[in-house]
Amino acid sequence: MSSLRDAIVIGAGPAGMTAAATLSEGGARTLVIDEQPAPGGQIYRAVERNSDNASLSAVLGSDYADGAALVARMRASAAELRFSTSAWRIDADGTVWTKADGKVERLQARTLVIASGAMERPVPVPGWTLPGVMTVGALQIMLKDAGLRPCGRLVLAGCGPLFYLFAAQCLEAGVSDLVLLDTAERANLIPALRHLPKAVFGHGPGYLRKGFSLMAALRRRGVKIHRGVSNLRIEGAERAVAASFRAGTHTMRIDLDLVALHEGVIPSQQIARSIGCAHRWNEEQQCFLPILDSMRETSILGVFIAGDGGGIVGAMASAHTGALCALAILKRLDKISDTEFASRKAVAQQALDAHLTIRPFLDRLYRPRDEMLVPADEVVVCRCEAIRARAIRDVVRRGCLGPNQVKAFLRCGMGPCQGRMCGPTVSAIIARETGQTPDATGYYRVRPPLKPVSIGELASQYEED
Amino acid sequence: MFTRVEPGSASLSGGNVLDFEGSPVPFRSGDSVAAALLAAGVSPLRETPVDQSPRAPYCMMGVCFECLVEIDGRQNQQSCLTRACPGMIIKRQHGARTLR
Structure with missing residues (x-):
């Protein structure tokens, strides 16, 4: 050892x-x-x-x-x-x-x-398990790691800093057919503005400038943006071929080759x-x-x-x-020494604080819609085990007390991802159904192995010991 | 669905080629297996054991486990966390892994 x-x-x-x-x-x-x-x-x-x-x-x-x-x-x-x-x-x-x-x-x-x-917040919408649906972060990783950019009609649906940054990077990378479905709720603006005075301090203005210049670049390049998008639904049988959604009072449907979702991290x-x-x-x-x-x-x-x-x-x-x-x-x-600790701690804390002035504004402005946090009955919540929101609500109504009982009743959260993708949604649905706080509702009990380990791999340790 | 920002950075004429279900798939040095397969237009990568629904990579960072494939005979490998190597044999997964 x-x-x-x-x-x-x-x-x-x-x-x-x-x-x-x-x-x-x-x-x-x-x-x-x-x-x-x-x-x-x-x-x-x-x-x-x-x-x-x-x-x-x-x-x-x-x-x-x-x-x-x-x-x-x-x-x-x-x-x-x-x-x-x-x-x-x-x-x-x-x-x-x-x-x-x-x-x-x-x-x-x-x-x-x-x-x-x-990790990116799960975005449980109808059709989100289809091939051709990815996250905005996933597409950005492919760009950084493999120099790959989407081709054909790309739809980005979501909101938040990474959403607009990646949209701008797509334009730089040569993506020519880009449609943005901006899901940010207009009603978030007023409560978010209450946090704006704090954002004039520290690095807040720098973050705001970057945000505005990204938005300006998207507008200048004539990117099609639908704002206030809700009721998003991805359609397709073997893969995603279209998205339908509501923007304001209009219901729309657009064809696509690839769609990426993002509701913050x-x-x-x-x-x-x-x-x-x-x-x-x-x-x-x-x-x-x-x-x-x-x-x-x-x-x-x-x-x-x-x-x-x-x-x-x-x-x-x-x-x-x-x-x-x-x-x-x-x-x-x-x-x-205590003195060195105190002085270096003060420097780090001050540097950290300067980056935090913008955070309350961003958190409030890009708070996900309720429909993303607590999805409709038909939506798959646990991708691995294909468990829909309806099934979770059913067991809660029958007396299931919390996330770990949901797991026992439904196998929800027991597939390969071990609850990483459904945990936040399962807790949110239970809290909403029971009227309990999220803290009282709790979360999955997470146990090792956190990553799959084979018996052969386990045995390799004992050969060395 | 995807194309290289630098055209020609992955081609079958270089040494960087893996095998997917018997077909050659070129990759760029440093690509993950998942990225190489997506670049080649491969979809889906697997069908779930639960309802046989088709799945393909979703997060590309090791969280969602949708990118599971068989790599060189080992099943249930996260292809987004595995670097592509010349000569790798990749197979699609149908349903649950089999006992061997």
């Missing part, structure tokens, strides 16, 4: 890379693992490989290219890096079970930094839930968040969460949260 490390960082996006570099530069023996073959997370995916690719760099823009500096800083540090490595079981005592190349390994650390980031809960970190419902972001202290330590001593996994803050802010985790760990390990 490998020896004890000071910290294991799970995830090499902006939060994990900053945490790892800060820890390692401070003298902590640090290991970083990531499921992907290269560092960057989803936001800076393939940033090293693309650094000398002029055409892709032009499409993806400078905010993306900036990620290369962070990758270089982590690579220059003494942190040990393991890619294409999945963590399939993580224990509260700092044990991390990994799987790489068919081999299982058990690792141990004094502290853990979970930096597994965000939520924390990936799987790892933190499986360790037993306490969570609480967050009304602003309409999702569960792990309970964190000011240094981002969870309810479990020695387990920290950096980045969007602790609540959606964006890439730049995520990096600063990684620094906060790392400083708290360095102090606990007596690697830095």
Whole structure:
């Protein structure tokens, strides 16, 4: 068995890379693992490989290219890096079970930094399981990772910063037949504007400028945009061929070759839930968040969460949260003095706060429609087991008490994705039916293995022990 | 459905070719298996064990498990998390995995 490390960082996006570099530069023996073959997370995916690719760099823009500096800083540090490595079981005592190349390994650390980031919020609409329906994030990953852009008629349906950014990137990449179905609710504008005064501070104006310039670019290029879109439905038998929807008072139907959905991002809960970190419902972001202290330590001593996994803050802010985790760990390990800790903490906190001024405005403006959070009876909620909302409502009316009983009654959340795609919706439907709060309703109990592990892979560990 | 931003960055004449159900599929170095298959117009990648409905990659980041395929004889592999390699044998999955 490998020896004890000071910290294991799970995830090499902006939060994990900053945490790892800060820890390692401070003298902590640090290991970083990531499921992907290269560092960057989803936001800076393939940033090293693309650094000398002029055409892709032009499409993806400078905010993306900036990620290369962070990758270089982590690579220059003494942190040990393991890619294409999945963590399939993580224990509260700092044990991390990994799987790489068919081999299982058990690792141990004094502290853990979970930096597994965000996932796109599930968008359960009729037809969303059809081939030809993807997420906006998925299309952006294909652009970054494989230099692939959609061709034919592309429909993007949703709202939020990534939605408009990717639409603009599509134009740069040469997508010529683009239709946007903007699902943002007009009624969100007034309550969102209450948060605008705060957004004039820090980096708020920069984010607002970027947003306005994206919208202006879409308008200038004459992109067809339907606003206030509701009742979205994807049609097709073997694959998606059309979308029908309501825009204002009109009901419309458009043909398409590919459709991508996006209703913002939520924390990936799987790892933190499986360790037993306490969570609480967050009304602003309409999702569960792990309970964190000011240094981002969870309810479990020695387990920290950096980045969007602790609540959606964006890439730049995520990096600063990684620094906060790392400083708290360095102090606990007596690697830095109290005065150095205090001064560096203040710098990181101030930098973080400057990125957070825009968040309440964005969260409110792009709050998903109720129909996306609590879908109609006919909609498939659990994609793996093909369980519709109607079935979930039925068992709740028959006395089913919570998400884990729904699981037992219906196999909902027990397919290959292990509830990642249906968990938020199942909890929301139950809460709505019973009239309980989301906190009282709770969430699936997540158990290892977090990723599929074969008996052969398990056995490989004992050959080495 | 998809095309390369840089035309010709994946072609059958290079060494980067994998086998999908007996047909050659070119890829660009660094592509995931899922990206290579989508670029080649392959759809669906599997049919679910529950209702045999056709599925194809949805999230491309390891969350949704819709991209499961058989890779070099190993079933239920997440093709979006697996880098394409020359000579890989990829097969579509019909229903549940079989015991071997």
